[in-house]
Amino acid sequence: MDLINPTVVDLSRFQFALTALYHFMFVPLTLGLTFMLAAMETVYVVTGRKIYKEMTQFWGKLFGINFAIGVATGITMEFEFGTNWSMYSRFFGDMFGTPLAIEGLMAFFMESTFVGLMFFGWDRLSKQAHLAVTYLVALGSNLSALWILIANASMNVPEGAHFDPDTMRMQFDSFVHVVFNPDAQSKFVHTSVAGYVSAALFVMGISAFYILRGQHKQFAARSFRMAALFGIISTVAVITLGDVLGRMDYEKQPTKIAAIEGLWHTSKPPYEPWILAALPDDAKQENHFEIGVPFVLTPLITHDFNTPITGLHELEDAAGPRIQSGIEAVSALRRYGETHQQADLDVFRAHEADMGFGFLATRHAPGQDVTTLSAEALPQVIEATKPDILPNVFVTFWAFRLMVFLALYFFALFAISSYVSLKNRLERNRLLLRLCLWSIPLPILATEFGWITAEAGRQPWTVFNRLPTFLSASTHSVSYMLFSLAGFAVLYSIFIAAELYLMFKFARLGPEAHDTPQTSPDHLHLGGAASTPAAAH
Structure with a gap:
């Protein structure tokens, strides 16, 4: 494999990251x-209260605004695999392309059709049919998220394929192994539930703005109440499932978990602290200004108190x-x-598991x-x-x-x-409402x-x-x-500007006027002096 200009690789990585x-x-x-809308509409269908339909x-x-912009940005991103990452596409196209094709046929078309x-x-449609x-x-x-994350998981934990030395490609072997890749399942649930947190705070923040x-x-x-309850359940789930994903990284990608924890040397259980904050120094391979909590790291990662975690040095x-084997x-x-x-093929098969490390060494070889x-x-190249x-x-x-x-x-x-919210004290807690409003972007940052x-x-x-990244680019x-x-x-700045303009415009306009008198069965007590029309005025 010929090496690609490092500047081109860096620009390709930056563009894809962007x-x-x-x-x-x-x-x-x-x-x-989508699931919050389904929950709101379910309440409307069950209770018949018009306010839930309006919600x-x-x-x-x-x-709908967010969905349209998301589709536009996603399509352009998928073309990048062919234009900027042609070596990756050639090497891994069967494994990566199959889940993406299924995503388009099964999920994206299904979603797009029913959105209309x-x-x-x-x-x-009847109430039940629309629900x-x-x-x-x-x-x-x-x-759609499931199939995309299945494709991504194949890059992190390649399963269900073998390398063909005649074609220099990873050949698709087992659909079952690809779909039920443990990394894919963990990533899908964690990512999806993180989306529920984003939606909950989005709805809660805009509702706080109206209040x-x-x-x-x-x-x-x-x-606000539905979003808050939806959000707390989702947050508990995302933290719990994040632990499952961390355990998967510990087993399959030890370098990633050691980097996440800033662990330069193998831990000494059970005393090893979980580092709250530090300044990792990649050049010197050490941390500066560590602040940690002792006795936490080992059970957090390994789920016991005795198993050491291999450090980056080791x-x-x-x-x-x-x-060397690679x-x-x-x-x-x-x-x-x-x-x-056949003799050369036999030698290759004996060392095939380390092939990627041989590719990694190419940029240091004469x-x-x-x-x-x-x-x-x-020895110099290995070092x-x-x-x-x-x-x-x-x-x-x-x-x-x-x-x-x-x-x-x-x-x-x-x-x-x-x-x-459950105590009907929202209007008394204006600081909390402002905090919810200004926190709307934070779940997006977290994801x-x-x-x-x-x-x-x-x-x-x-x-x-x-396959190393520096060999994957076009x-x-x-x-x-x-x-x-x-x-x-x-292009993407225009998309973001359009999204923000439309979101702000329709959020400020708000729903149709529907506030009902206090005697209405749909009235919801907000608490405090503002609970009556006169006091609210």
């Missing part, structure tokens, strides 16, 4: 709002034999490609060719390659902590909001930090332990990459 982070701003809200229609309008019925079918359509939209959006302005009080109070040292695999693979001798290394040069197996610890460490700290903040906010943790922690691999020129990067930045 487009993925932009796209992921819309995904969580779509995932969560479903209003929040559905904001969902959900918006325009209120007067054309079924809303649930199908929710199912479709979450199935602060004295508008749409019944509508806002009911929406993982780096352990990579030496794998790099160089033998790459050398045998090249000979087999030239001669097709002429980027590990197949011609002399006995004297081999130069060993640090490359580590991700960027500073980025991974802090992305994870910011995600966790925000999750704990959401739990406290939802818990307090639920209590205040972005989660994505950064997952993807930065997987480096230096696009396909973990199989052979573009730097000028082409700068041009396309600028184009994507402008």
Whole structure:
């Protein structure tokens, strides 16, 4: 494999990160709002109260804006795999493309079809039929996330495929192993529930805005209460499922979990502290200004008090034999490609599991060719390659902590909001309402930090332990990459501007006027002096 200009690789990575982070701003809200709409409409169908229909229609309008922008950003991102990551697409296209194709056929078309019925079918369908359509939209959006995360999980824990030395590709083997990849299941549930948290705080924050302005009080109070209860359940679930995902990383991607915890040396159970804050130094491979809680790290990661967690130094040292074995695999693979001798194939098969480490060593070999290394040069190349197996610890460490700290903040906010709402004291707690309003963007940031943790922690691999990132990009020129990067930045900035303009416009307009007198059965007591029309005035 020929090495690609490092600047092109960096620009390709930056462009994909930019487009993925932009796209992921819309995904969580779509995932969560669909089930919140289904819950609101269920209450409407069961109770017959018109206010819940109005709630479903209003929040559905904001969902529609977000859904449309999300689709536009997602389509452009998928084209990037072919344009900017052609080597990755060639090497891993069967594994990655199959789930994405199913996502388009099964989930995206299903979701898109029923979205139209959900918006325009209120007067054309019965209550029960329209409710079924809303649930199908929710199912479709979450199935879409499932198939995308199955594709992503195959990159992190490649299962259900084998490498074919004749085609130089990962060949699809087992649909069952791909679909039921444990990493995929953990990621799907964790990501989906994170979307529910985003939707809950979105609804709660806008409802708080109306209560602060004295508008749409019944509508806002009911929406606030449903969102707060939905949010606290979702936050508990996302924290619990995050623990499951961390356990998966501990078993399958030890370098990622060590980077997440800033663990440079193997832990000493049970005393090892969980580091709350530090400044990891990737150059010196140590932490500065550590603040930790002792006796927490070992049970948190291993679920017992006695199992040590391998540190980054030890993982780096352990990579030496794998790099040497990988160089033998790459050398045998090249000979087999030239001669097709069974003996070369046998040597390759014996070292195939370490092939990716041989690819990783190519940029340190003279002429980027590990197949011609002399006995004297081999140890030098191995030593130069060993640090490359580590991700960027500073980025991974802090992305994870910011995600966790925000999750704990959401739990406290939802818990307090639920209590205040159930006690009918919302209008008395204006500081809490303002906090909810200004917290609307935070779940999106938390999911972005989660994505950064997952993807930065997987480096230096696009396909973990199989294909390094620096070999995965297309052979573009730097000028082409700068041009396309600028184009994507402008295009996606327009999308975000359109999303914010429409969201602010329709959120400020609010739902249709529907506040009813105090004697109405739909009246919801808000507490405090503002509980009567005269006092509210």
